[in-house]
Amino acid sequence: MIRLEILGPHTQLLSTLCAKCPQGPAGCCKAPPEMDWSDVGRVVAGGGRDFVLSRIVKKELIPTERGLDLRRVKxxxxxxxxxxxxxxxxxxRGCTIDPAMRPATCNYFLCEDTFIEGGERKGERSAVLARQAHGALRAVYERWDAEMSARIAARWPEGPAWDAAFLDWLGETFVEMEKAGGTVLADLPVPA
Ligand code: SF4
Ligand code: SF4
Structure with a gap:
């Protein structure tokens, strides 16, 4: 069964299958997504600037040319x-950090098995809506990320310093883009 928590850019899609994931105890957390620029901006805008700075120091978040990598451990x-x-x-018991501190993909990604288990092929409404929400979120985050990448390249051609001022800029830019996005995410499907 799939459950949707529609919260604009913070939307979560949840599946009962994840508790008994066919991929093993860590499920898709075996391959964590990147924390792209738009993800870092969203985390900072949600009050996570010091979280990001402290996790960079601990080398749990690793700066890259596209944002941050989530470290993998064995x-x-x-x-x-x-x-x-x-x-x-x-x-x-799964992810140990607040959903607001994760890459958005962690919150809205569901694998194909969950859509099968959720009854998408039989027209189960929650699964059909989840598919629509997944597509809309992926598209908007890709667009935001491309826009932020272009702005960063223009403003910091040598690459940004990972300091509080840069993170604050990411957070403010995310808020600005979210507002400019108008109804893109306001139109996400809402379960009846
Ligand atoms: S989305 Fe799929 S792969 Fe990821 S934890 Fe859930 S069941 Fe497993
Ligand atoms: S941040 Fe949480 S949900 Fe995302 S990959 Fe890591 S453990 Fe999984």
């Missing part, structure tokens, strides 16, 4: 679990 959470390489933020 560990098991219980003696009976398989040893897995997975996101540093994955713990015994």
């Amino acid at each position: 560990r098991r959470e219980a003696p009976t679990d398989p040893m897995e390489r997975k996101c540093v933020f994955h713990g015994p």
Whole structure:
């Protein structure tokens, strides 16, 4: 079963299948997404500037040319679990950080198995709406990210310094783009 929590850019799509993921205990957290510029901006806009700075110092978030990589670690959470390489933020009961501090993909991505289990092919409304929301969110984040990348390249041709001032700029730019986006995410499908 799929559940939608429609919250604009913070939307979460949740599946009951994830608790018994066919990919193993860490599920798709074995391959964490990048935290793109638009993700970092969203996290900072949500009050996460110091979170980002402290996790860079701890090398859990690693600066790249496109934003931040989430570090992967190799560990098991219980003696009976398989040893897995997975996101540093994955713990015994799933993700250990607040949804507002994650890349948006972590919140809106669902694999094909979840859509099958959720009954998309039989027209189950929540699964059909989740597919629409997934597509809309992916498109808008790709657009925001391309726009932020262009602005960063123009403003910091040598690459930005990962300091508080730069993060604040990312947060403000995200808020500005979200406002300019008008109804793009306001039109996300809402379950009845
Ligand atoms: S989305 Fe799919 S791969 Fe990821 S945890 Fe859920 S069931 Fe597993
Ligand atoms: S941030 Fe959380 S949800 Fe995203 S990959 Fe890491 S553990 Fe998984």
